[in-house]
Structure formats: C-alpha cells, structure tokens
Amino acid sequence: MSPTAIGIIGILIMIIIFLSRMPVAYVMAMVGYLGFTVMVSGKGGLALLSRNIYDVFSSYGLTTIPLFVLMGQFAFNSGINRRLYDTGYKFLGSTRGGLAMATVSACTAFGAVCGSSPATAATMATVGLPEMKRYNYADELATGAVASGGGLGMIMPPSIVLIVYGVLTEQSIGALFVAGVFPSILVTILFIISIYIRCTLAPEQGPPGQRFTLKEKIASLLGLGETLAVFIIVMGGLFVGLFTPTEAAAIGSMGVLVVSLIRRQLTWRGFVNSLYETLSTACMVMMLIAGAVIFGKFLAVTRIPFELASYVGGFDLPRSVVMGMVIFIYFLGGCFMDALAFVTLTVPVFYPLVVTSLGYDPIWFGIIIVMVTEMGVITPPVGINVYVVFGVARRIIGEVPLESIFKGIFPFLIAVVAGIIILMIFPHIILFLPRLMY
C-alpha cells in the first residue's frame, strides 16, 4: 500500500473516531502515533509520544498561551466590558441601531485584551443585551450583534488561534498579531454598516437610544483608558521588538491585574476563577497542539500535503479559485468543529499547498483562515457563540429562540464574507503593518 493510501485511511479513521465525541487532541495523537508506527517503526512511534508531547509542554514560545488566556480571564472577571460598552453607548447609542453598533465596537475593544471568542460574546452579552432590550431592540438584532461581535475577539490580537497558527507554521506571532489589527477594524466597520442598512430598511429593529452631551461623551473615553494602554504596551512592544510575545503576554496580564485591583473590581473569587479557567483552557490548547504535532509527523511521512499540492497544481486552475476552494473547506469545517481544533488539524495539510505551491503570504493566510473559522463560531450546527449568547440571554432577558439568533446572524455573516473578499483583493490591508515591523 502506498504511503498516501495509508494516510487517507488514517484520516478517514480519524474522522470516524471524531464523531464519537472523543477529544480531538487525543484522536489526533492516537491516529498520528499508530500511523507513524505503521509507516516508520514501532520504536519511532513510541519516541513520538514522549518527546513530542514533552517538547510541546516545555516550549518557552508556547508559554504565551497561558499568559494571554490569563490576561483575557482577568479582563473577563474585572468589569472592563462595562466601561467599554459605556463608551460605545454614549457615542453611538442615539443613532438608529446604535446600541448594536456600540456592542460590536465594544466587542472589538474587548478582543484587544481577550483572545477568546466565546468569552468575548459572553462578556458583552451580559452588558449589551439588557440595554438593547430596554430600548426595544429586536431580539434577532440584539443577539446576532453580540454573537457575531464575539467572533471579533478571535481576529483582534491577542488571538489564541493566531498563536497556535504561528507555532505550527513557525511564523512570527508578533507579526501575526500586528497583521490582525486592520482586518478586525475592517470587519467592525462592515458590521456597523450592516447594522445601519438593516435598521434603515426596518427601523423597528433598532430604535434610537438616549442622546448624550459632548461633555459626557468625552468623559466616557476614560473607560477606554486601561484597555487602550494595555493594548498599546503589548502591541507596541511587539511591534518595535521591545519584548517577545511571552513577555508581552506577561506584561499585559500584569497590567490588567493591576488596573483591576486598583479599581477594586477583581474579587478574590474572580481571581481564583481566572486561574482555574486559564489552566484548563491552556491545557486544552496545549493538548491540541501536541496532538496536531504528532498527527503532523504522520502526515509528513505519508506525503499527503505535498501530493495534494501537486494534485491541485495539475488542474492548472487560477490560484484565486484554489484559494476559494480552501476557504470553502475551512468554512464547512468551521461549521462542524471548534475553530481551534480545525485549524490545528488542517494547517499541516493546507499550509504547503497555499504557501509553497500557490505562493500566498503565510501571514496573510493565517489571518484569512482565522476570519473564515470565525464564521464557524456563529453558523449552525456548532456555532458556539450562538449557544453562549442563548444561555446568557435566557438568564438575563428571557428565552430567545435559537432560530432567531441564527437568523440575526445572517447579515453579519455577509459582512464577514465581504471582509474576506476585500482582504483577498487588497492583501496589503493585512500585510502593511507586519512589513513595517522591526
């Protein structure tokens, strides 16, 4: 049997076991180990299990992950979300659909200190939904804005998916973070435009809120202070090469912790919860990376990524068409699987095709796949953000049917697709900042 055939059998077995709800990380490690043992040797397979797992656990570069997760957890437990929302509310609240616009803007700002999409959605839902309910916003628009805005937390650096992509493809995490800034601002603007169009066509969806004086608006800018300061220190430090991503993450977490303590908004319980959540999230991410590394070794000996690249190359299709197909696969995969798990699983397969064969920039590809998988967090059937918002909504504003949330998401989905098309036509929006680095 050819190595490629063994590889395809391995992938099929893996997909079947995935359906059994066995953790994705364990399945990748198991199939990778067995496949490598069949292809190379029993001794080689056993060595993979100890060395690769230990290498992932002990990688200094990967200490970035728990530290950025910790920063997000401190922000999550310290009420930063309320102040960010307040600023957006005072500036945009009086326009039609303004509260939904304030919510997505606050989501982007919160994403600057939190790299998790569901955490951003949950945090902003707790402050955004009651306000929108108070001003008689349609449930569809309110929940759709929070769930979709939460996805922005994944693109806006620091982003856990981008860190994992950087580690798997050996790209600079700093460059990936810097590259994510403009695309997340672009998507935020597209979301705001989408809300504006929707509320112009159906004004009852988002009636105007309270109007504030210029003085009140300017005073509310103080609420942006700590987030902006932490973001500028972290991203600025990375941009000029003042510190490594791990150091940036440590300084960012310390910064958020100190601000939360000074403002007396982080309780002891919140602090302990942050540590627990950080440990379990970091452990989950590290196990996924370990599984992906072992599976990647198996894929490399099957030569599937290279065969795929030459097979697709043989069709002589324009590279934008091939890229469109890859994006579609990521979109479909994101619908059925957690974004992070899907990225760790597929990057070893598609990276050689897209970067080596088609010649796309690896930083550009990283941002694009994060944006595409971001759609997965709001599309059925998995759409984790939708379930998070559904849960929060039930608790604070009453039951909102899942169908309404999915319906509310549709215009935002179109906005993300428009964003991806713009970024494909104008890759410089992504690459402009990384090229200025150092």
Next chain:
Amino acid sequence: MSLTCADVFARYFHHPIFGSVELVSIMATLAVPMALPHTHKIGGHVGVEIVVRLLSEKTQTIIKTCTDILSLGLFALVTWRMMAYARDLQLTGEVSMNLEIPFYYVIYTTGFCLLVFTLVIFYDLVDDIRKLKGK
C-alpha cells in the same frame, strides 16, 4: 507572569534575572500536565458532539466506554514512554543551560501527572461499565 515582568524591567536596567526563561519554561511545563486530570474531568477538551448527542443515553454510554478504553490505552503508553524518557535523560545527565537544573526531575513529574491522568480515565471507564451494568 511576575517573574517574566520582573525580568523585563530588570533587563531595562541592564540586570536581567539569570535563568528566568528556564524557570518560566519549567513552571509552564509542569502547569499543563498538572491541569490534565482536572481539564479531562470537567470535559474541557474539545470534541465533536454533533452526532453523539442525537443518540440514546445508553448508546452514548457505550460509545464513551469505547473512547475511554482508547484514551486509557493511549495515555498508559504516553506515561510509560515519558518515564522511560526521564530515565534516559537521568542516565545521560542532561541539565538546563543556565541554571543546570536536571531535566529528568521535570520529566518524571510530568510522567507522574500523566499517571494520575491515566488513573482518572480508568476511574471514568469503571464508572461507565457500572452505569452500563445498572441499566
């Protein structure tokens, strides 16, 4: 977090903390395997739920028993190899570059955490079988 921050500030004054990178790596290395049993127990790992949740409770338990057997086998192997890896490094006497901390301490500890994790999976498996017998 505190150590890395202190190192960054100390470096600014031209006195970086000697071996801080190694210490941070070792602490992070130990944190992950120590969190493994807890993360597994609270269902913190990502899995594809879409098909299983449509099945009956009994079928779900049968499938979970099968996946627990696979997980148990996998992590029993990983534990064994981690201990063997620690033993290899103990024999070769490999130490960290700056602080000269023997790596095998860290790897034995990782192996021990993996052993606890394997026992947690075993406990889950026994629980699954008990549930199946009770039906």
